[in-house]
Amino acid sequence: MRLINRKPGRPFALFLLMVPFVLALIAYSVGSDIRLAENPADKLLPAPSKIAATAERLFTEPDKRSGRILLWHDTAISLQRLGLGVMLSALSGLIFGLLIGLLPHLRAMFSGFVAVISMIPPLAILPILFIVFGLGEVSKVVLIVIGITPFLIRDMSQRTLEIPREMIVKAETLGASTATIALRVALPQVLPRLIQSVRLSLGPAWLFLIAAEAIASDLGLGYRIFIVRRYLAMDVILTYVLWITLLAFTLDWLLKKLSQKLFPWTEASL
Amino acid sequence: MSFVSVRDVFQFYDGRPILERVNLEVEEGEFISIVGASGCGKSTFLRMLLAQETPTRGSITVDGNPPAVEPGLERGVVFQRYSTFPHLNVRDNIVAGESFRRPWGRFWGAEKKAARDRADETLARIGLDHVADNYPATLSGGMQQRLAIGQALVARPRILLLDEPFGALDPGTRLSMHDFLSELRDETGMTVFMVTHDLEEGFKLGDRVIVFDKPRWDPHDPSAYGATITYDFDARNGGFPYQTIKEETHVLRPN
Numbered sequence: 036m037r038l039i040n041r042k043p044g045r046p047f048a049l050f051l052l053m054v055p056f057v058l059a060l061i062a063y064s065v066g067s068d069i070r071l072a073e074n075p076a077d078k079l080l081p082a083p084s085k086i087a088a089t090a091e092r093l094f095t096e097p098d099k100r101s102g103r104i105l106l107w108h109d110t111a112i113s114l115q116r117l118g119l120g121v122m123l124s125a126l127s128g129l130i131f132g133l134l135i136g137l138l139p140h141l142r143a144m145f146s147g148f149v150a151v152i153s154m155i156p157p158l159a160i161l162p163i164l165f166i167v168f169g170l171g172e173v174s175k176v177v178l179i180v181i182g183i184t185p186f187l188i189r190d191m192s193q194r195t196l197e198i199p200r201e202m203i204v205k206a207e208t209l210g211a212s213t214a215t216i217a218l219r220v221a222l223p224q225v226l227p228r229l230i231q232s233v234r235l236s237l238g239p240a241w242l243f244l245i246a247a248e249a250i251a252s253d254l255g256l257g258y259r260i261f262i263v264r265r266y267l268a269m270d271v272i273l274t275y276v277l278w279i280t281l282l283a284f285t286l287d288w289l290l291k292k293l294s295q296k297l298f299p300w301t302e303a304s305l
Numbered sequence: 306m307s308f309v310s311v312r313d314v315f316q317f318y319d320g321r322p323i324l325e326r327v328n329l330e331v332e333e334g335e336f337i338s339i340v341g342a343s344g345c346g347k348s349t350f351l352r353m354l355l356a357q358e359t360p361t362r363g364s365i366t367v368d369g370n371p372p373a374v375e376p377g378l379e380r381g382v383v384f385q386r387y388s389t390f391p392h393l394n395v396r397d398n399i400v401a402g403e404s405f406r407r408p409w410g411r412f413w414g415a416e417k418k419a420a421r422d423r424a425d426e427t428l429a430r431i432g433l434d435h436v437a438d439n440y441p442a443t444l445s446g447g448m449q450q451r452l453a454i455g456q457a458l459v460a461r462p463r464i465l466l467l468d469e470p471f472g473a474l475d476p477g478t479r480l481s482m483h484d485f486l487s488e489l490r491d492e493t494g495m496t497v498f499m500v501t502h503d504l505e506e507g508f509k510l511g512d513r514v515i516v517f518d519k520p521r522w523d524p525h526d527p528s529a530y531g532a533t534i535t536y537d538f539d540a541r542n543g544g545f546p547y548q549t550i551k552e553e554t555h556v557l558r559p560n
Contacts, residue, residue, distance in 0.1 A: 201387035204357055205453075207376040209460045210406030219401070219410040223392040300392050300440040 081270040089270035090277075105259065106275075110282070113256040116172065117244050120179025124187055124240075125233050127180075132191020133225065136198075137217055146192065153185030158246055165251060175247040182243040183236040187229075194228045195221055227301045230294040234287050241283055308333035308496060309354070309464065314363035315531070316349055322531030323349050327363070329515065329534060336490060336497045338511030338540065340504055345517040345532040347500045348468060354498055355380050355466050367464065378406060381462030385469045388453035389441040396437040398452055399424035402459035424459075431455045431485070447478035451485060458489060467499040471506065479503075483510060507540070514538040 043051055060083070067080040081089075093106045135142050135149070161178055168174035198221055206220045248257030256279055263271045295302065307330040316324040324346045331337055341347045352358045353365060356373035364372045367379060376382070389398050400420050404412050412420045428434040431451050433444075441449055450470055457465060471479045487510065490497060501507050507514045516536040523529040539546045 199387035201384040202390065204355065204376050205382060205384070205388055205457075206390075206401075206405055208355070208378065208380050208382050208457070208462065209402055210378040211410055212408075215405055215407075215410030219405065220390060298392070300394075300442065 078267045078269055081273070086270050086273050090274040093271065093274055105254075106278070108254055109256045109259050109275075110278070112254045113244060113248065114282070116175045116248075116255070117179065117240055120176045120244070121183070121233060121237065121240050123176070124180050124184040124236070125229060127184055128187025128191050128232070129222075129225070129229050131188045132193075133195055133217055133221055135188065135192035136195020136225075137213070137221060142192070149185055149188050149192075153189060155181075157182035157243060161247065161250065170251040175244065175252070178243045178247045179240050183240055186236055186239075187232055190232045191225055191229060194225045198224055223298075227294050227298040230290050230297075234290050237283060237286060237290075241279065245279075307331055308335075308368055310366050311354075312364050312366075314353065314360040314365060316346070316353065316358070317361045317531075321528050324360075324517075325531035325533050327533050329537075331496065331498075331513075333368075333496055334494045336510060336512045337499070338507030338514045339498060339500045339517065340502070340507045340514060341517035341532065345519065347517050350517065351466055351468050351498060351500050354464070355382055378460060379463045380466060381457035381460055381464070382466045382468070383450065383453045383457050383470045385472045389449060389456060391441055394438050394440055395433055395444070395452055396421060396424050396428065398441065398456050399427050399459055402456045406460075427455055427459055445478070446474050447482060450474065450482060454486065454489065458493065458495075463496065465495050465497045467497065469500055469502060472502060479506070486510065508538075508544050511540045514540045514544075 063080070064083055067082050070077045070080050071082060093104075095104070097103055098105045131145070131149075135145055157178060160181070161174075164174040164177050164181075168177055202220060203216060206216050211219065244255075245257030245260070248255035249261040252258040256275055260272050260275050309329070309331040311327055311329040314324060314327040315322065327350065339347050339350065349358065353360055356365075356376050359372070359374060366372055373380075382388070390401060393401060400412070401410075403420055403423070404410060411417070425434060425437060428437050431454075433448060433452060433455070436444060436448065441452060444452065454467075454470070471482050474482060483506065499507070499510065504514075514536075515534050515538075517532045518535040519530055519532045520535060521530040538544065
């Protein structure tokens, strides 16, 4: 039997799913053991048990100076920045994408502009954002918006253009106006794709968030990681990294479920 | 003046002629089948009838009105694929046939209820009432095309344009779709243009079968000349012409 036709059974698939995770954990533990055996005070690869203890401390014990549990505050502020930035981007990506995809005049005017704008490396203009918007919340949200909106606009306009012409013509023969075609034909068909594109752009969004927080902030997940770097506190960094990974994964999963719930027709087939 | 009048229509793509000097007069209520080899401009001609494209030269008028510049309510269309809206369930697809002309493309309140009831009646008539709440993607090809035709008809177009509507269906389904289309046509008396690859289907359903072909052919440059209507068959009475007695005579008429 060809390899392409061999499929794992369900229990074996679950086992295969776990393998890389377990291997990574083992590799880390072994590396950590070797280093700690040489030097019990080694900070680079703290033992998994130490990370667990640190995580417990970070999640439950308040900071001695401020009396707040910093991790939760960091998480709240970071998610707020991320959510605000991603939502603004999604909204403008959707609106501009639909308009550019549907209206030839706007397409002629803006598609080249958006293509050029999307090539600007967002981190390169971060200093400008700090100068223009100050070091507060706005510059961080704006960095996320600038970072992912051009991609979303291009993707949404492309998806709008991919709606079969037949469908648009059919709507025209039913007497639909441009607005009706936009709202009743194009919008419902690109919304599921918007969620997909947002899922894809969550990675860059986290990148821009952490970069902005690392450079200028006084609270936030990225800020915390870069501040404890000074003390080589790998246990704290690793806890935060794992926590961010979990948050990102959960967000992605929630968006996927939301898409399935809101747009059952995308999965409908015989 | 006939109902649909095509006068000296030429169509060029990038300077290449696709259609040359097409003339056609169609009376209201006629069923025109359009056949021809691939690449002979059948679908181009249908798109021009639909006003999705405007001819390079010449004009197409319906009922003496000025030539249309974009598809509108007076023309209904069913394509081979993509003729229904995948994000609306079957009932809402039918409702869309009436509601898309409204300002927001939808009905509200009591009107909405009435429209849904009308849609259910339509669905019962076209035999899709048992799948009213399903999405089109869950229907078979024949059911999807039936839905597309029903949706086009509730908008009450004056001309129905069909672009190989049964091309993707299996032979059995195709036969039942023929009956379905004939019934609907007898009920509505609509003018129909149907592009098809199937000659038998064309003669069976059409009152006239028009053939697109290239009258001139340059073997060194096959795209030098465009196609035009080369035959216009009378397809009534099983394709045998001169079967209807037009004059009042003393001869006993067959009934």
